[in-house]
Amino acid sequence: MALGKEEIAKRIAKEVKNNSYVNLGIGIPTLVANYIPKGINVEFQSENGVLGMGPFPFEGEEDADLINAGKQTITTLAGASFFDSATSFGMIRGQHVDLTILGAMEVSENGDIANWKIPGKMVKGMGGAMDLVASAENIIVAMMHVNKAGESKILKKCTLPLTGVGCVKKVVTELAVLEVTSKGFKLVERAPGVSVEHIITSTEAELIIEGDVPEMVID
Amino acid sequence: MINKIVNTVQEALQGIESGMTIMFGGFGLCGIPENSISELVKKQTSNLTCISNNAGVDNFGLGLLLQKKQIKKMISSYVGENAEFERQMLSGELEVELIPQGTLAERCRAAQAGIPAFFTPAGYGTEVAEGKEVREFNGKMHVMEHAFKADFSIVKAWKGDAAGNLVFKGSARNFNPCMCGAAKITIAEVEELVPAGTLDPNQIHIPGIFVQRIFQGEHYEKRIEQRTTRKRA
Numbered sequence: 504m505a506l507g508k509e510e511i512a513k514r515i516a517k518e519v520k521n522n523s524y525v526n527l528g529i530g531i532p533t534l535v536a537n538y539i540p541k542g543i544n545v546e547f548q549s550e551n552g553v554l555g556m557g558p559f560p561f562e563g564e565e566d567a568d569l570i571n572a573g574k575q576t577i578t579t580l581a582g583a584s585f586f587d588s589a590t591s592f593g594m595i596r597g598q599h600v601d602l603t604i605l606g607a608m609e610v611s612e613n614g615d616i617a618n619w620k621i622p623g624k625m626v627k628g629m630g631g632a633m634d635l636v637a638s639a640e641n642i643i644v645a646m647m648h649v650n651k652a653g654e655s656k657i658l659k660k661c662t663l664p665l666t667g668v669g670c671v672k673k674v675v676t677e678l679a680v681l682e683v684t685s686k687g688f689k690l691v692e693r694a695p696g697v698s699v700e701h702i703i704t705s706t707e708a709e710l711i712i713e714g715d716v717p718e719m720v721i722d
Numbered sequence: 723m724i725n726k727i728v729n730t731v732q733e734a735l736q737g738i739e740s741g742m743t744i745m746f747g748g749f750g751l752c753g754i755p756e757n758s759i760s761e762l763v764k765k766q767t768s769n770l771t772c773i774s775n776n777a778g779v780d781n782f783g784l785g786l787l788l789q790k791k792q793i794k795k796m797i798s799s800y801v802g803e804n805a806e807f808e809r810q811m812l813s814g815e816l817e818v819e820l821i822p823q824g825t826l827a828e829r830c831r832a833a834q835a836g837i838p839a840f841f842t843p844a845g846y847g848t849e850v851a852e853g854k855e856v857r858e859f860n861g862k863m864h865v866m867e868h869a870f871k872a873d874f875s876i877v878k879a880w881k882g883d884a885a886g887n888l889v890f891k892g893s894a895r896n897f898n899p900c901m902c903g904a905a906k907i908t909i910a911e912v913e914e915l916v917p918a919g920t921l922d923p924n925q926i927h928i929p930g931i932f933v934q935r936i937f938q939g940e941h942y943e944k945r946i947e948q949r950t951t952r953k954r955a
Binding site: 567576595 | 749800811812831842846880945946947
């Protein structure tokens with residue numbers, strides 16, 4: 504069975520290391536915060552100037568002066584701090600943020616990512632995505648393997664305007680976990696019940712497959 | 723102490739003319755200079771080039787200036803929440819320059835700090851880098867970006883004093899401190915204006931030297947774009 508969005512988030516949550524600073528993008532990445540394993544200590548960074556982001560506020564306790572990068576009302580946890588946008592991107596560009604998790608429309612086998620613009624459609628802008636992908640030491644992409652028409656979004660070469668080049672390290676989709684190596688995508692895990700053949704036919708890029716490919720452990 | 727207080731928003735915005743380039747602090751609707759935006763709508767100042775991370779929503783923030791077609795060009799990183807913006811952009815009435823958010827912030831900070839240009843890895847290999855000088859540092863490619871040049875910078879702070887010192891609250895800080903001193907004249911509107919000596923010098927976020935005019939704003943609406951909550955257990 505292909506995974507749902509919550510399960511993709513659960514699988515990615517297992518990648519988060521103890522005592523790390525993490526930036527979560529909008530969409531599936533935001534869900535990752537709900538599944539951080541017990542005993543793993545993280546501080547979430549929001550690029551509009553918050554470190555130590557907590558859950559949404561209780562009803563009636565929303566503060567217009569306290570939002571995340573998705574403009575949602577949030578809370579802060581003990582040890583949190585606020586800072587300006589230049590400092591925030593100093594944290595990102597200076598590689599003080601350990602892990603960036605973001606969504607994508609396309610990823611290519613050399614680690615290029617496209618996630619901000621579809622020619623001919625309304626362009627909303629890249630926000631902080633270009634700064635994040637250009638600088639983060641570790642980038643994990645959460646995305647759907649195929650689009651609604653069944654076409655692969657895991658490509659030899661991206662077709663959409665790029666957000667960054669050679670930056671993605673790992674991709675988690677509804678079908679598989681892929682690592683970006685110097686030789687291309689390596690298939691490291693498959694979704695429970697999904698065959699290697701199914702993943703191969705759903706992927707435009709070549710896949711490096713070594714021996715048996717284990718199933719993802721979700722829970 | 724050099725007194726920066728002006729008594730009204732009208733006095734604060736004196737000298738702003740059609741065709742100028744203006745920086746606006748804020749992220750989404752958080753920490754935006756509401757009073758100054760309303761006054762610019764009343765003044766009918768037009769043909770503006772606005773440097774702001776976002777462009778407001780249809781009926782609030784910079785969206786109010788868009789409705790009246792007072793903006794010629796927007797320089798932003800993300801503009802997704804505004805139907806009138808989309809209409810003007812697609813019809814060609816509005817020029818739009820989209821730049822990475824960290825580059826936007828640093829171009830403000832560079833202007834504030836007297837740094838004419840800098841190199842950043844953001845946007846290398848993308849259309850953002852087209853036509854720009856690129857250079858390799860430590861084995862990694864970077865793009866040269868320039869400091870902004872703006873006529874006025876309009877920011878919003880939580881508290882300020884007569885000397886122009888500013889204190890921000892929560893994530894309403896965002897681009898506001900970066901834009902102070904980044905234009906020829908910086909105007910700060912604050913929720914609470916206090917006498918000099920009231921704020922603890924240890925707790926000042928922006929020293930008054932970066933601010934030329936300060937006034938107390940009124941009737942802050944502080945709209946919430948995405949009201950997200952959780953249920954009590």
